[in-house]
Amino acid sequence: MSDPIRVGMLCSRIRVEEKLLRDALAHRGIDVEIVDDRELTLTLGNPSPGWDAVLERSISQTRGLAITRVLESWGVPTINSYAVAATCASKLDTSAALVAAGVPTPATAIAFTPDAAVQAAEDLGYPVVLKPVTGSWGRLLARINDRDAAEALFEHKAVLGGPEHSVFYLQRHVDKPGRDIRAFVVGDEVICAIYRYSDHWVTNTARGAHTRDCPVDATLRQMSLRAAAAVGGGVLAIDLLEDRDQLLVSEVNATMEYKNSIDVTGVDIPGLVADHVRRVARGAPVAVGA
Amino acid sequence: MCPECDAQVPVDDGVERGEVVTCPECNAELEVIGLDPPRFVLAPPEEVDWGE
Numbered sequence: 001m002s003d004p005i006r007v008g009m010l011c012s013r014i015r016v017e018e019k020l021l022r023d024a025l026a027h028r029g030i031d032v033e034i035v036d037d038r039e040l041t042l043t044l045g046n047p048s049p050g051w052d053a054v055l056e057r058s059i060s061q062t063r064g065l066a067i068t069r070v071l072e073s074w075g076v077p078t079i080n081s082y083a084v085a086a087t088c089a090s091k092l093d094t095s096a097a098l099v100a101a102g103v104p105t106p107a108t109a110i111a112f113t114p115d116a117a118v119q120a121a122e123d124l125g126y127p128v129v130l131k132p133v134t135g136s137w138g139r140l141l142a143r144i145n146d147r148d149a150a151e152a153l154f155e156h157k158a159v160l161g162g163p164e165h166s167v168f169y170l171q172r173h174v175d176k177p178g179r180d181i182r183a184f185v186v187g188d189e190v191i192c193a194i195y196r197y198s199d200h201w202v203t204n205t206a207r208g209a210h211t212r213d214c215p216v217d218a219t220l221r222q223m224s225l226r227a228a229a230a231v232g233g234g235v236l237a238i239d240l241l242e243d244r245d246q247l248l249v250s251e252v253n254a255t256m257e258y259k260n261s262i263d264v265t266g267v268d269i270p271g272l273v274a275d276h277v278r279r280v281a282r283g284a285p286v287a288v289g290a
Numbered sequence: 291m292c293p294e295c296d297a298q299v300p301v302d303d304g305v306e307r308g309e310v311v312t313c314p315e316c317n318a319e320l321e322v323i324g325l326d327p328p329r330f331v332l333a334p335p336e337e338v339d340w341g342e
Contacts (some may be wrong), residue, residue, distance in 0.1 A: 012306035062339045136341020164338055253342035
């Protein structure tokens with residue numbers, strides 16, 4: 001009998017998602033080691049623990065990226081890969097990848113000074129949405145309805161300073177119908193999707209949105225797989241906006257949260273992720289969608 | 291015991307080291323650092339690079 005597969009699961013804290021993933025991996029006979037990113041030391045050029053793969057579940061994008069970078073240099077496959085996680089960690093990189101692949105996405109512009117940002121907002125047309133280049137859970141999003149608000153907000157950001165405020169990343173606001181769509185991609189499959197409803201224009205579940213099952217039709221499936229392929233593929237949550245009769249991909253998340261999506265979809269999300277991790281640990285190439 | 295308010299913090303079966311629980315008296319977010327007996331520290335505040 002061959003040795004069991006050894007998988008490291010990189011965590012910052014143990015949430016419901018991490019418990020479910022650990023249990024799903026263990027249920028498949030995989031030897032799972034929980035690795036606290038706060039306690040980990042990695043010496044470059046000196047590979048250690050002998051994992052067949054590492055599932056990256058750090059809350060901290062900075063730590064997750066740094067660790068997957070080193071693990072890959074040791075030849076340890078990671079889910080997701082460093083390149084995919086790096087692309088998804090930056091909204092600018094994600095947008096550039098989507099545009100390069102011809103995936104429909106809201107019109108996006110960047111600028112570096114308040115005056116230039118006002119010009120970019122005017123060019124896009126109000127309302128526009130200001131987002132941090134790196135950030136998640138709906139943090140620091142601002143809908144800007146007119147020039148007065150734009151000038152005030154950009155001035156505040158310039159005064160605040162710091163790298164997170166140094167790039168003005170702007171998107172055309174999409175007047176979505178009180179909801180957005182999150183599609184879950186694992187390898188070359190869209191395993192399920194949810195609607196995220198909110199009375200607020202920000203529809204993140206971290207901000208209180210509630211979820212319902214969203215049927216995966218051919219259009220949603222194709223759009224989600226194209227978005228996944230654009231960033232390199234893997235285990236990804238694709239956020240899409242309904243813009244009248246078309247879908248636009250707004251973001252791609254590489255360390256997806258899904259606890260609010262299992263019951264509403266009836267899909268064993270952690271189980272399907274664990275199957276993917278097992279395939280990667282066995283050396284299978286990562287399928288990258290469309 | 292809550293490190294913020296000294297209240298007794300109940301832990302459910304299945305709670306694990308590394309989980310975050312909420313103090314029932316002061317609502318502080320607490321990270322579980324030990325189980326027998328239960329021990330807690332204040333959970334680190336959310337940072338700008340946290341997320342999905």
